[in-house]
Amino acid sequence: MARSQGDPRVVFVLNVVLSATFCYAVLRGLDFVGAVEFSWPLMAGTTAALVVLTHIVTR
Secondary structure, eight states: OTTOOOOHHHHHHHHHHHHHHHHHHHHHHHHHHTSSOOOHHHHHHHHHHHHHHHHHHHO
């Protein structure tokens, strides 16, 4: 049980949800200070990039 990595589908969904939440918070913060304008395509792109990066790092 200690070596179990869990169901890969659950891990993937959790990765997407947490990455999206983090990207949303960061982009809203950057929008608040005027560094970047928030947009949904930017949100989708940064979330996808973070999901891929997280997947590569955890493998």
